[in-house]
Every structure is written in structure tokens, then in C-alpha cells.
Amino acid sequence: MYIESLEKLINSFRKLPGVGYKTAQRYAYSILNSSKENAKEFADNIINAKENIKFCAECGNFSETEICDNCLKKNKDIICVVKEPKDVVAMEKVKSFDGVFHVLHGTISPLENRGPNDIRIKELLQRVQKYNTKEVIMATNPDVEGDATAMYISRLLEPLNVKVTRLAQGVSMGSELEFADEITLTRALESRIKI
């Protein structure tokens, strides 16, 4: 059977990350089996999200307003720098952090041809000066690119008289030493604390 509108819907689902033909087909069938209202709502939610959500002019996170709630209300003494909007969601789980975020929208990556001017570093420097920020926490991913980007930015921040910190690296809670990699163990050992 070849049904044009079904194939088109399956193809749309296939564009989602990690979705192959079988899964896309399952999703498409579930739409056909759901109510007309549900399908309409789904379509509306896609359009609305795409139309209403922009990037906050300050922190670069998703926002429905010019400046997001976080940037309007929170303390700007501490700025936590992350790679992507989803990292903000992760960091927000830490209840004790009460500062604002800064989303870089990428890390410096010569391999992918992305230099310092392609990510939001200039905006970070401006914010630090504008709000006389006391501390910048580099919370980029603990990988080569994340480390290099954090290092690069910390050099630029040096003349601005701001404390620059980096998330501690070590063994994760609940993990097993047996399966920890060498670099993680090395860093955990180097940063060991007195108990």
C-alpha cells in the first residue's frame, strides 16, 4: 500500500533525532488512531513553539519573551556558562545555585570549523562588565572541546577581575570504580579532598 499523506507524515517523524523508519511508522499510526482534536493540538503545538520561542537576548536560552524570567529576576553576581539550552535544564536541578546562565550555543571546535566568534563569548564578556559579575562558573561538558573552550574563555576573563571556576571533575555518585576511565580517576585523585 502506498498512501501519500501517510508517507509524508512518516518522513516528518524520521527527521527527529534517532528515529528510524519503523519507529516513525509507529508514531504515524498512533496519530491516525488518535482523535482529530489530539492531532490538531499536536500540529498547533509545533507551530506555536516554533513561533513563540526565541533566544533570550541576555543569556541565549530559549525564551518566549525578549529577556527571559531568569535574567530578569535572578542575581547576576554569578554566571554559569553552558554549551546548550538543555544543559540549563540539567543545572537547574541544583537547587543551591541561584545565579543566571549563559548559553554559548556550541563549543570551540576546529574540526567542525567553529571558532571563538561563532559562539556567544563576546556577549558573555559584555554581561560580566555590565553587571560587575563576581564569579563565572564554566559548566561546559567535561570533554576535550568543553575543556578547551572553558580554558579559552577564562583567559579572556582574566583582565576583567572576575573569579573563574570550573565544575569539579571526579567519579559520579552511584558509579562503580571498576568501570571508571583512567582520566576520570586521575582527575578525581588530583582533586581529592580531606574528609
Add this chain to the structure above:
Amino acid sequence: MYIESLEKLINSFRKLPGVGYKTAQRYAYSILNSSKENAKEFADNIINAKENIKFCAECGNFSETEICDNCLKKNKDIICVVKEPKDVVAMEKVKSFDGVFHVLHGTISPLENRGPNDIRIKELLQRVQKYNTKEVIMATNPDVEGDATAMYISRLLEPLNVKVTRLAQGVSMGSELEFADEITLTRALESRIKI
């Protein structure tokens, strides 16, 4: 961060089968990162699929027309009975089959309170009489409900002077005997063929 249109989009994705919060979030972000045209197309495809696709009045499969292409063109001497539209897709892979399908839209299931009148059995009997069909192949799933439904329907077809067959049950191609279950092996042994 709480962004209403983002949460609504995530909730829509969560209604898809097997999608949890994390996956829905990933899908939503991919929509936000895609072009406006792509998002619009996705939304349109949902609406169009839901509006254009009905069930074929003959076979019960998805169709954009009153009677589907299969039912218009194919030989009605053999009808292959399946549980759901996706089973039609599976059976169509068998190039040697050239008959039409009949989608029951479920199997008889006392547990789920679904009796013979809740699935398309009456329509099957009508088709067999109308087209003077020679053979009905029961291709419901090889499980308790599928077997019971096939058995039930074959009794109803008896007086209509039509040959009723069932897909053979045995070990799957490429599988390992070691992991085959007892019932499968029993049936494979019972239906053994001379080589």
C-alpha cells in the same frame, strides 16, 4: 526555566508510543533547532494525514480514497485476514501473494471486552460471498488471541464453501533453536515437511 509552548510541545511528543520525558524533550529541541519551513511542514503533514486518511470501505485498511487501490485492482479469489493495518505492510513484503487483504481491527479478546461483533468479521463474510472467494488465509498473530480469532472465523466460513488456511507456525529463519520456546518447537515438529 518554564516555557509554556515548549512544555506543551514536549507533552504532545510524550503521547507518542514509548516516548518518555527525556526523548520528548530531545524531539522538541530538534523542532526548535530546525527551520520554520520544516516545522510548518511537520504540522501540515499531521493535519493532512489525519484529514485525508480514512479506512477503505472494503478491506478496512488505511486509504485516501473510499475504496483502496488494492481492493480496486487485485484478485479477490484469495483474501488474507490480518489484525491491523501495519500487518498489511508486513504481508506485502511477500511478493508472491497477489490477493487482497482484510483488516479486522483487533482480535476477539474477552479480557479486553472485545467480542466478535466489535471487529470486522461480518464484513469479511459479506466479501467472501460477494466475490465468491476461493481461499481465506488467516494471518492473525500467532498468539492465543490470534489463534482463537482465526479458529472462530474459520467456523463461520465453513458453510460458505471456501478453503480456510492459516500461516504455518515454526522456527523463524535466522533464529537459533537454543532460544526457541517450547510451543514454537512443538508446532515446528508437528508441521515438519519432507526434504
